[in-house]
Amino acid sequence: MKKLIILLFLILPAISWAQELKSPNENFNLKFSIEEGKPTYQLTLDRQLIVKPSSLGLELIDVEDLISGFEIVETKNSSYDNTWEPVWGESSKIRNHYNELLVSLKQSETNRLMNIRFRLFNDGLGFRYEFPQQDNFTYFVVKEEKTQFAMTGDHKAWWIAGDYDTQEYDYTTSKLSEIRGLMEKAVTPNVSQYAFSETGVQTALMMKSKDGVYINLHEAALVGYSAMHLELDDENMVFTSHLTPDAIGNKAYMQAPTQTPWRTVIASKNAGDILLSNITLNLNEPLAYEDVSWIKPVKYIGVWWEMITGKSSWAYADLPGVKLGETDYSKAEPNGRHGATTEHVKEYIDFAAEHGFDQVLVEGWNQGWEDWFDKSKDYVFDFLTPYPDFDVVELRNYAKSKGVRIMMHHETSGAIRNYERHMDKAYQFMIDNNYNAVKSGYVGDIIPRGEHHYGQWAVNHYLYAVKKAGEYGVMVNAHEAVRPTGLRRTYPNLLANESARGTEYEAFGGNNVDHTTILPFTRQIGGPMDYTPGIFETDISKLNPNNGSRVRTTIARQLALYVTMYSPLQMAADLPEHYNQHLDAFQFIKDVPVDWSESLVLEAEPGDFITYARKDKNSSNWFVGRTNDEENRTSNIKFDFLEKGKSYIATVYKDAENAHWEKNPKAYEIEKYSVNNKSDISIDCAPGGGYAISIMEVDKSDLKGLEKL
Known part of the structure; x- marks a missing residue:
């Protein structure tokens, strides 16, 4: 028996933990060290290991990777405890309480500097990579991020397939070891999709260990970077980050000083604690707006479900093709199924006014719906020109007389650059006609072609659209965009996203x-x-x-x-x-x-x-x-x-x-x-x-x- 114990000791990696960090309530414990030049961390909850020793770093294009060869230059510990008030939310006050460890690293051979900032809350961990201003390392391209989350066992998981373009999948419940065998069944058809692996899954990933610990892996403050997926090594139960690529395969273009989004581990022995965690919000920047009086929660109805079910149509006519500015809709024969007519929208306005709803969403009001779906067409909509049977001014005045607003709909058809061309005029059109909220959509493959919904280019666009909307006092509900990461703390005019399989799929076969x-x-x-x-x-x-x-x-x-x-x-x-x-x-x-x-x-x-x-x-x-x-x-x-x-x-x-x-x-x-x-x-x-x-x-x-x- 002594020989066996000695042998096991020699096989296990000898890690001398250089730094420790405890959560404010001391339930969580983070350990960090350099193991053979590689940054390594582990996390325990109530002295129970929930993330085994896991390595950190990034692969780069055309220069040496930021994975090994590191030494610790300096560490700093600090604490923070504050309470802030969200503009809207699940609670009126949120406590932001954590202990922080900032580790400054230097890569010995290149003299490049990289910091890793850890924040340990009473409900879990957040950490990110930071790149300070330095003479010999300013511009770099990320080939892949190599953040690991080493699990302690074959956990039960609730997961959807890793995909660069959609999260609109039903969830599969299985052990981690079963993901590979179930992946083909888990990837169901979608308008735009790119499943990349037999063991790749998306965040936020929910798991439960055999001994009853609930674990959630996600990210916070996704800004200037591509969205993270998780690639599972199902022999060792280790997840490694997998970023969404651009059209030529690169993952992110960076310029120091800069940082990555936060990577989060929320854990508890009580499932309800996962739902009530505010880690994602607390890792985002504070409110960006001085005046938020124009941002208000909304309860609405809409001319929408009847189109989703096929009862009526978004399109005004049955036409083989449309060119905006050239197609004469006054000569087109109405198909008789168009939902967004002036009189029909008035019926919805009346219902909203009678029952106290704030707004009425109207889809299919603008020209171009006959010729856009699955066409990879760059210029489909101008977000300004209504169909002949939709009177913008009459409906504006009618809604205003009833104390109701109409909610704008901007379907971009994935043509992001076209949307940005028209954005200022589109938002001004909204303000001129008493709209203060927009439902935007990104159905179909992204244009420029080859880009993905969750890549850095598109991620930058989504935030640009929210900021631009803020300049006009417009609230945003983005569909088919990247899943949220708590940015609504900073930009609360981002009221909601879709980014998952919603009620509409009940009319497409069911959830x-x-x-x-x-x-x-x-x-x-x-x-x-x-x-x-x-x-x-x-x-x-x-x-x-x-x-x-x-x-x-x-x-x-x-x-x-x-x-x-x-x-x-x-x-x-x-x-x-x-x-x-x-x-x-x-x-x-x-x-x-x-x-x-x-x-x-x-x-x-x-x-x-x-x-x-x-x-x-x-x-x-x-x-x-x-x-x-x-x-x-x-x-x-x-x-x-x-x-x-x-x-x-x-x-x-x-x-x-x-x-x-x-x-x-x-x-x-x-x-x-x-x-x-x-x-x-x-x-x-x-x-x-x-x-x-x-x-x-x-x-x-x-x-x-x-x-x-």
């Missing part, structure tokens, strides 16, 4: 039933998603006989998504006539806020269920939402988050006893109870179901006749 029990642990770690919930008619053939898709949900869960899928931009996505059929359930959508002062996770397990409780930012009212997977489950929650001594009416919107996402999706019940902070409730959740609860503070005299929980 997995557990989809909304995973997204908050993955895609939403970086920021809000415009998921577009609120579908009451789940049989798509009722809208379009040629579409046999079915929305995999109950009505009760659709209500819950307004709480569980956080966004300051929430759409009631279904048609007004379907809401008119269920006005009692629709009341929750009208009542639920889009801005919160406090958020709690009452129950959570990735892929199974999530129950949130959130407090309205502008009142003492609370709202609870529960999203459930394909299993029958019972939710048991307490109302101990309510203020002591106060009385509330809880209106519970839940699945009926026989509800089922496929067999009986519209079966729901609404019950009212008297509750206080000592109350609790048990609710059965149907497959694909859930529940929503509004909890309104009232005087005790208003509780007469209500059952007390």
Whole structure:
């Protein structure tokens, strides 16, 4: 036995940890050292290893790599503790509390300098590479970043395929070792996609170890760099960063002084802590705007779902080809299916005004929709010229008279440089016509051809568009752009992104039933998603006989998504006539806020269920939402988050006893109870179901006749 122990000792790498860093609560411990000239780190939680010794560095083009040959020049330790107030969000105040280790390194042979900055929070780690101003190293091109995340075992993971152009995939749940065998099935068709590996996955990646530790890998403050994926060595369970390339294969073009985005490791033995982590936000820069009075959360409806389902059309006419400025639409025969007509949009405006919605999204209002999809066409839209049946001025005035705004839609068709050519005029057109929010889209392959949605070139464009919008007082909801990394702290006019498989896919064949029990642990770690919930008619053939898709949900869960899928931009996505059929359930959508002062996770397990409780930012009212997977489950929650001594009416919107996402999706019940902070409730959740609860503070005299929980 002694010989075996000695042999194992000789095989293991001898690492003398030069630096240690503890989180403020001392639960996390980071160790850093140079191992044979290579920067190396490891991370423990409660003395339990969660990231094994992992190397750091970058491969460069045409010069020596920044991977080995390093020595420590200097280290600095510091602490920071501050509380800041987001313009909007899941809470009104956010504490930014961390201990920091800054390691200054020098590559001995080249004398080049590279710093690695570590910040250890009570919920995890953030670190990045920094390149100070120096005489012999200013411009460089990154061939690949070689950041490792060495896992301690074959963890359970919730993942989507690594792809340079889309995150619009259903999530796969498997062990890490099973990713390779499941990859082919995981890569489903998309308009623009580039899956690059049999073991490559995207961030934010959610995992759970055999001993119950939840681990999330992502990045924060993606600026001037390409998006990071993770390449898995499935023999050793080691992830290595894999950056999105440009058209010639390079990953990033850098000029010192500069830095990379932060790489993040969020971990806890409680799944809810992952959902409540603010690491991503705290690693971004503070607010960039002095005046934010023009940035306001939005609840909206829109001329959209009817086009997604095929009930109506974005295009005005059936034409073989269009050239803007040359095609005479006055001579074109209308196809009779166009959705964005003046009179039809007025119907939506009336509905919005009647029920208290802020805005009406209108897609398909502008010329060019007949000739753009999958054409790789550089000049498709000018974002200014309406169809003959869409009267901009009349609708502007009509909406204004009703106290409603119209939300602009800019589909770029991936032609980024064309969008930038027209951007100033397009934003000015918005301001002239009382628009203050835009939904932008990047469907299709990026132009210039060969660039990718998640490459440095496109990433730079997305931020440019947000900043330019800020100059005009415009809020942005970007679809098909790169997934968010907390930039909304700095630029809060970036209200939401899509960058995942949203409700629209329910009309394209469906999402997995557990989809909304995973997204908050993955895609939403970086920021809000415009998921577009609120579908009451789940049989798509009722809208379009040629579409046999079915929305995999109950009505009760659709209500819950307004709480569980956080966004300051929430759409009631279904048609007004379907809401008119269920006005009692629709009341929750009208009542639920889009801005919160406090958020709690009452129950959570990735892929199974999530129950949130959130407090309205502008009142003492609370709202609870529960999203459930394909299993029958019972939710048991307490109302101990309510203020002591106060009385509330809880209106519970839940699945009926026989509800089922496929067999009986519209079966729901609404019950009212008297509750206080000592109350609790048990609710059965149907497959694909859930529940929503509004909890309104009232005087005790208003509780007469209500059952007390």
